[in-house]
Amino acid sequence: MDDTNGPIRMTDHTVRAFSEQLEGLSALVAQMGGLAEAQFAAAIEAVSRRDSVAAENAVGGDARIDAIQQEIEDRALKLLALRQPMAVDLRETLAAIKTAAELERIGDLAKNIAKRALVLNREPPIRLTQSLARMGKVALSQLKQVLDSFSSRNAALAEQVWNQDGEIDEIYNSLFRELLTYMMEDPRTIGLCTHLLFIAKNIERCGDHATNIAEVVYHMVRADHLAANRPKADFTSETTIPFEIHQA
Amino acid sequence: MDDTNGPIRMTDHTVRAFSEQLEGLSALVAQMGGLAEAQFAAAIEAVSRRDSVAAENAVGGDARIDAIQQEIEDRALKLLALRQPMAVDLRETLAAIKTAAELERIGDLAKNIAKRALVLNREPPIRLTQSLARMGKVALSQLKQVLDSFSSRNAALAEQVWNQDGEIDEIYNSLFRELLTYMMEDPRTIGLCTHLLFIAKNIERCGDHATNIAEVVYHMVRADHLAANRPKADFTSETTIPFEIHQA
Numbered sequence: 001m002d003d004t005n006g007p008i009r010m011t012d013h014t015v016r017a018f019s020e021q022l023e024g025l026s027a028l029v030a031q032m033g034g035l036a037e038a039q040f041a042a043a044i045e046a047v048s049r050r051d052s053v054a055a056e057n058a059v060g061g062d063a064r065i066d067a068i069q070q071e072i073e074d075r076a077l078k079l080l081a082l083r084q085p086m087a088v089d090l091r092e093t094l095a096a097i098k099t100a101a102e103l104e105r106i107g108d109l110a111k112n113i114a115k116r117a118l119v120l121n122r123e124p125p126i127r128l129t130q131s132l133a134r135m136g137k138v139a140l141s142q143l144k145q146v147l148d149s150f151s152s153r154n155a156a157l158a159e160q161v162w163n164q165d166g167e168i169d170e171i172y173n174s175l176f177r178e179l180l181t182y183m184m185e186d187p188r189t190i191g192l193c194t195h196l197l198f199i200a201k202n203i204e205r206c207g208d209h210a211t212n213i214a215e216v217v218y219h220m221v222r223a224d225h226l227a228a229n230r231p232k233a234d235f236t237s238e239t240t241i242p243f244e245i246h247q248a
Numbered sequence: 249m250d251d252t253n254g255p256i257r258m259t260d261h262t263v264r265a266f267s268e269q270l271e272g273l274s275a276l277v278a279q280m281g282g283l284a285e286a287q288f289a290a291a292i293e294a295v296s297r298r299d300s301v302a303a304e305n306a307v308g309g310d311a312r313i314d315a316i317q318q319e320i321e322d323r324a325l326k327l328l329a330l331r332q333p334m335a336v337d338l339r340e341t342l343a344a345i346k347t348a349a350e351l352e353r354i355g356d357l358a359k360n361i362a363k364r365a366l367v368l369n370r371e372p373p374i375r376l377t378q379s380l381a382r383m384g385k386v387a388l389s390q391l392k393q394v395l396d397s398f399s400s401r402n403a404a405l406a407e408q409v410w411n412q413d414g415e416i417d418e419i420y421n422s423l424f425r426e427l428l429t430y431m432m433e434d435p436r437t438i439g440l441c442t443h444l445l446f447i448a449k450n451i452e453r454c455g456d457h458a459t460n461i462a463e464v465v466y467h468m469v470r471a472d473h474l475a476a477n478r479p480k481a482d483f484t485s486e487t488t489i490p491f492e493i494h495q496a
Contacts, residue, residue, distance in 0.1 A: 081335065090325065090328055183438050
């Protein structure tokens with residue numbers, strides 16, 4: 001069975017073992033996805049309900065997510081080295097590595113949001129946290145959908161998520177303007193509003209990572225790339241806020 | 249040469265062809281690194297010298313970087329499928345994919361910084377842009393070093409970069425506080441300072457990506473992971489800015 005001049009030949013036995021390992025890898029990604037989703041949900045709860053216990057959970061859970069990412073990478077590398085998958089199996093193995101990398105970043109973002117929530121929860125409530133929570137829910141729903149598309153190998157669903165990214169960006173744009181106006185009206189809130197600003201940005205980035213995963217899933221299933229020009233509608237980097245607004 | 253029951257056997261000829269393809273892949277990553285570095289440098293120039301031409305270049309150059317990333321991925325996938333590299337060759341191929349992903353994000357960050365510079369350059373200068381430029385130079389130097397470590401397969405240099413990440417975070421922390429104070433003292437600057445705040449955050453993230461590349465290089469060369477607990481010294485997410493500061 002073992003060819004000393006080159007890689008292992010595929011017998012029925014090795015094919016079965018390989019397919020089990022690939023399924024195991026995929027299941028681990030799904031598990032990591034579930035954890036990242038739960039952690040992101042807890043971070044949003046921490047903001048919307050001023051729930052510091054949820055915040056502590058979201059901060060504490062990140063190490064587990066990091067550990068799973070490491071395991072996915074190590075397993076995928078072994079699989080590539082020992083089994084040398086081809087075509088769709090190769091794409092699945094790489095999709096596991098790439099999806100895990102995106103999920104790891106979502107875990108980081110959730111942790112960062114939760115840390116900021118802990119600070120916010122020590123101070124008087126700010127009205128705009130509710131808009132943030134709404135934005136968070138949209139991002140969470142996209143994350144759920146894209147994880148479903150990964151598990152069910154559904155390229156059409158992945159493409160749908162990919163097309164939705166503009167929605168989060170629009171909420172972000174309007175929230176961004178609201179936040180600036182709020183700060184200008186009451187400069188004592190600048191410190192706290194800065195946290196809200198970064199929470200909003202982090203939620204928007206979570207949406208971007210969901211979009212990235214959608215691209216990975218699409219490529220895994222269809223062996224083709226979603227259009228190079230992804231939907232992009234966060235224009236806040238190009239916005240000038242006129243000096244006069246603060247007097248409104 | 250072609251074994252119909254399995255992958256291609258390695259003859260002298262295929263070994264040579266393989267090693268040429270791997271070198272080609274590596275050279276493409278180096279080229280992409282050079283472009284990302286140039287684009288990031290232009291973005292920092294755009295901020296520090298109020299140079300809108302540099303800014304336009306940095307914005308326009310991003311598409312090229314994205315295209316190279318796509319090519320690196322496609323080539324790496326073909327290499328994995330057709331050549332089925334093992335051990336260090338496998339790690340090099342994966343390192344190319346992962347480094348390209350980090351560089352793509354650095355390109356995005358440079359583009360975002362440059363867009364914000366275009367806005368800032370239309371408004372009166374703000375003193376703090378110089379601190380930003382200093383921070384940008386530190387990040388740029390880390391990016392240079394880590395790209396050198398990639399090209400020279402130097403794990404020790406990669407580890408050195410990895411250990412330096414705290415420096416950027418420290419500058420970021422102090423700049424962050426300066427910016428908040430500045431906004432509180434003159435709320436008319438809030439809109440512009442928000443751009444500075446995000447530029448600072450983007451530079452800090454560029455440092456993070458350099459650190460990620462350092463981890464990739466280390467693993468590629470040593471087949472081992474840098475400690476799971478990376479240096480982390482951005483504490484701004486945990487900072488409360490007291491309401492009283494604005495009255496100072």
